[in-house]
Amino acid sequence: MTNLRRTTHAPRRRRRAARLVARWAPAAVLLGLLVLAWQLVALHNAYLIPRIGAIWSQIVDHPREFLDAAGVTLEESGVGLGASFVIAFSLAIAMSHIPVVERAVMPLAVILNVTPVVSLAPGLAVAFSFTMTPRYLVTGIIVFFPLLVNSLVGLRSIDPGALQYFQTLHASRLEVLLHLRIPSSLPFLFAAARICFPLSVIGAVVSEFSTAGTASGLGSLIEVGFQENYLPQIYAAIFCLSLLGLAFTLLVTLVERRVLSWHPAGSARR
Amino acid sequence: MEDQPGLVVSGVAKTYVSEDGPVPALGPVDLQVSRGRFVTLIGPSGCGKSTLLRVVAGLDRPDTGAISIFGEDPEYARRLKHIGFVPQALALLPWRTVLENARLPLELNRSAGTGRPKPARDPAEVLRALGLGEVLDRRPAELSGGMRQRVAIARAFVHEPAVLLMDEPFSSLDELTGEVLRHELLQLWQSTGTTVLFVSHSVSEAVLLSDEVVVMTHAPGRVAAVIPVTLERPRGDLVEVSDAFRDVEREVRLALRSVMHAGQPRP
Ligand SMILES: Nc1ncnc2c1ncn2[C@@H]1O[C@H](COP(=O)(O)OP(=O)(O)OP(=O)(O)O)[C@@H](O)[C@H]1O
Numbered sequence A: 001m002t003n004l005r006r007t008t009h010a011p012r013r014r015r016r017a018a019r020l021v022a023r024w025a026p027a028a029v030l031l032g033l034l035v036l037a038w039q040l041v042a043l044h045n046a047y048l049i050p051r052i053g054a055i056w057s058q059i060v061d062h063p064r065e066f067l068d069a070a071g072v073t074l075e076e077s078g079v080g081l082g083a084s085f086v087i088a089f090s091l092a093i094a095m096s097h098i099p100v101v102e103r104a105v106m107p108l109a110v111i112l113n114v115t116p117v118v119s120l121a122p123g124l125a126v127a128f129s130f131t132m133t134p135r136y137l138v139t140g141i142i143v144f145f146p147l148l149v150n151s152l153v154g155l156r157s158i159d160p161g162a163l164q165y166f167q168t169l170h171a172s173r174l175e176v177l178l179h180l181r182i183p184s185s186l187p188f189l190f191a192a193a194r195i196c197f198p199l200s201v202i203g204a205v206v207s208e209f210s211t212a213g214t215a216s217g218l219g220s221l222i223e224v225g226f227q228e229n230y231l232p233q234i235y236a237a238i239f240c241l242s243l244l245g246l247a248f249t250l251l252v253t254l255v256e257r258r259v260l261s262w263h264p265a266g267s268a269r270r
Numbered sequence B: 001m002e003d004q005p006g007l008v009v010s011g012v013a014k015t016y017v018s019e020d021g022p023v024p025a026l027g028p029v030d031l032q033v034s035r036g037r038f039v040t041l042i043g044p045s046g047c048g049k050s051t052l053l054r055v056v057a058g059l060d061r062p063d064t065g066a067i068s069i070f071g072e073d074p075e076y077a078r079r080l081k082h083i084g085f086v087p088q089a090l091a092l093l094p095w096r097t098v099l100e101n102a103r104l105p106l107e108l109n110r111s112a113g114t115g116r117p118k119p120a121r122d123p124a125e126v127l128r129a130l131g132l133g134e135v136l137d138r139r140p141a142e143l144s145g146g147m148r149q150r151v152a153i154a155r156a157f158v159h160e161p162a163v164l165l166m167d168e169p170f171s172s173l174d175e176l177t178g179e180v181l182r183h184e185l186l187q188l189w190q191s192t193g194t195t196v197l198f199v200s201h202s203v204s205e206a207v208l209l210s211d212e213v214v215v216m217t218h219a220p221g222r223v224a225a226v227i228p229v230t231l232e233r234p235r236g237d238l239v240e241v242s243d244a245f246r247d248v249e250r251e252v253r254l255a256l257r258s259v260m261h262a263g264q265p266r267p
């Protein structure tokens, strides 16, 4: 019995490992080459980019500093994103039921979207002095439009036949919302999450540039590194930002795989 | 019980307004379906069969005429969940399992369920009766076309509607699956006594299922002929090869042919 299991499982595990290698080896090789090139350039041009070892020891020597900064940046993007989502989704629900709300809100949202939001940061910093508010505002505004549009399109992406079926049972608007519109919108919301988290981090970092003195995030570390002309700190912070984005994307992928297992695009991506 | 008025359609006409002007789609149509009867509409494509079903379901308002469902207007019947609907496109919810889909009519508009004499059916039991006991936890995407069709039928029976409206439910299935499902539908229907208005484009399907076949004219569709089907029930697998079946089938075909040759432009 044990013997049998071993003979049937071992090849499968090996096949899985082979598939993993085939999937990731090209990226790993390319990454290795880029690191090598980086290191070669850094060795001869220390004023251009720092050596990898210098970046690494920057993080290893000051783990608390980077962890705290990452926490601050994560909080800024998280609060901005969360608040913006609540407002955008509620507005989208209102817009999908009441046409006049859409006609009122959409033009203003478009104007907000074409305005380079990061340029608002200094003004907001002056207005709210050195609090976290301008940072929340910038991250919130920067993700607002994609959240609003994706929510609206998602809530409208219902199967008209299913809506008719609901109507034959005299389902209320609330029931249509809960059992039809919101589930239909989920694929669009996950797509929005993938776009909006990196956007909100951009918002957080840029707003940190113009609000020195408040709690320091990864953007503040970059700012300080810039003022002190100290490259390893700048790149160490950038490295942490990438890691943050990677972790979030991984999280979204895992949650999406569970929640959207019914969705054809979701299962095809697997 | 058989001859009490169930579904009464009187003088119902509908004209759609499109960019090129008005499109007369239906009628005026007069039609009666007695309580507990199975009546099938058949007619040329575009003659307004789906329109009539939508009007009866209260999804569309007729321009003239009136509908009565056991003495109530469609709006009120919908409110009481007296209407069961199997749309041609099924409209199953892809994120729900088979069982959750069949349970949907019990979850929606709950207030209609109170004060009803008959308790609703157990969804799992209806699904099992249709041979879906093994796939209760699967999602629609993981089912064959025939199984999906069964789920839509189960869902229509779960809340024990007074009137069941079915729009060409078997037209997308292969011949063999359709054959099996027609007999399954007959069995399920016979255990409930629901009044059925069914749309078909297959003459033999119409004859096999119905107590009456209603042949409609070209658009705007009117009733051209009502052909009673007196074959004994329950109708087994062999009824289709009997002479009596062939006779009714021929009668329906002839009525359809005279409708098709009635000088109307081809769609
Ligand atoms: N929403 C609509 N707007 C405009 N015209 C419509 C609309 N719905 C249906 N029609 C027209 O009304 C007529 C009847 O349509 P209907 O779908 O009821 O026909 P049908 O008998 O069900 O046809 P089929 O057998 O092909 O399903 C057709 O000419 C169609 O083009």
Ligand SMILES: [Mg+2]
Binding pocket: B049, B050, B051, B167
């Ligand atoms: Mg039709």
